[in-house]
Amino acid sequence: MRFEGTDTYVATQDLMLAVNAAITLQRPLLIKGEPGTGKTMLAEEVAGALGVPLLQWHIKSTTKAQQGLYEYDAVSRLRDSQLGDEKVKDISNYIVKGVLWQAFEQGKPSVILIDEVDKADIEFPNDLLRELDRMEFHVYETRQTVRAAVRPIVIITSNNEKELPDAFLRRCFFHYIKFPDKETMGRIVDVHFPNLKKDLLREAMEVFFELREVPGMKKKPSTSELIDWLKLLVAEDIPPEALRSKDKKTVVPPLAGALLKNEQDVHLFERLVFMARHNR
């Protein structure tokens, strides 16, 4: 199995190599990168390209490692016991399978996405070490060991909010998705808007990259914001000329709200435009 990018996802050479290393050696792949560079998308695309099911596990600050394996639903057992339900006699009726268990029992390759692992408690990755390493775990309630017949491909994303423990990192492949350069960005846009007018795209990209260069920006616009913005430009049928007057930097680009998500950034930008206008 090899991943070569897809029709809807542009993977750079280094990213493809990292994914293929993870597939071949059956180790987890940890993906980091600026928000909006397609970390979560990657897992979906890998699953799609390889034609295997995708199991997603979105992590929150309250998520426990155990929830990915299984959960013992004590409350419904308690309720059933008070109602005198027959089910109550078998504890396995109250074991709810988690994402990892579901993947392990597939019997064929699958992709597990552990999304935003850094949101969870600091101990979370450590609690999953053995499970991800050996791809097996023990269910204490029913005294059985669940083992993966075919090791799933594990893709883990992180937004860098917490540092991950070394022991965990050593077991993963790591890839940092760099912000795409102009050429790659062109390919990404091509994939999303195959019929976009060339000149509109060129103008839009120039405005976009210039905006990213504005010093002091709190949240630089990212790929997903560019795509949203283009969507709006296309929907509103804005002509390429409108993106740029002859005199550079003296207009706020139309629909800039799609690119700048922070009111301080909008103010900053407007101030810069204002200053540029008065320097004439």
Place this chain on the structure above:
Amino acid sequence: MLIDFFLHLKAKKLPVSTREFLTLLEALKEHVAENSIDDFYFLARTCLVKDETHYDKFDQAFGEYFKGVTHIPGLEADIPEEWLKMLMKKHLTPEEKAKLEKLGWDKLMEEFKKRLEEQKERHAGGSKWIGTGGSSPFGHGGYHPEGIRVGGPSAGNRTAVKVWENREYRNLDDTVELGTRNIKIALRRLRRFAREGAEDELDLDGTITGTARNAGWLDIKMRPERHNKVKVLLFLDIGGSMDDHIKVCEEMFSAAKSEFKHLEYFYFHNCIYDHVWKDNRRRHAERFPLWDVMHKYGEDYKVVIVGDATMSPYEILQPGGSVEYANEEAGAVWLQRMLDTWPRAVWLNPEPERLWDYRHSIEVIRTIFANRMFPLTLAGLERAMRELNK
């Protein structure tokens, strides 16, 4: 195989482990990478480097180690320079050899290249050096500035070299840049969740235990929700020598403001004396006596002081030493009082750490703070947050 490379990375202070190195070898064995140096570069990076802040260090180390090498030992036959020279002599006639001495190396390369192109046909398949296929170092078209090799035009080759020679990840290195987002992440180390306040969440485990104890009759237990309960007091030096550091302080401040629910900030100038202020424009009209501040905010507040600590030592040690007014008690006394009130305190200094030893006032404040002074870089900030969390 590649052990020297591994040791080289280690010597360059990259946190690489044996396990990761073995993974790399395993990946090579499984032919994850094709036989090109950029594939190898990406593969080595994905196996060995687990943090983008180390990418730059890795690029440098990699560049140093593989300088001029376009093929990896072990993946491809490596060609020592000596062999090439020998080989070249074989191709040259005696007259040319004589000319060679006069021409010098660069010119020679041109000659050699020409010669090889002429002889390409004859040697294809014959010698193992000048074989067919893209991987031969004598393939036509390419040119490597460092080596003696007439490098193969392997397609991706340039791109990777570009990456590590350009050092694109330089500003991800945590000793350099401090963007708002980075600061936020560093500050997040300080988050500590605890249950506090009204009991409004069902404590499932408690309820089950309670119910079991009650022999099956439901016994609902509630508990308070988890909150980030870190409280921070921020003191910012403003004006004078701090003007050089306005940008980094602004970033630090805006990041801190959005990160903590309980954040109070005050300004001071050079050193903290008996009062601080909140609005720099009205600093003479609206003052907050430090005593009041110390009484109002309890010892569970963590204190972060941002200042360059660059002043005359008198401003710290002498009563009346302030540049602005006659202070009754010395700055050192006030700083000590602050440390007594808030034992969790750090001083962040935007001046580069290497300059600290040359400034007497920095030394003085560091002594007062028992070495809890950290540079205002990402790495420094992390060290500071770790100190505060102790």
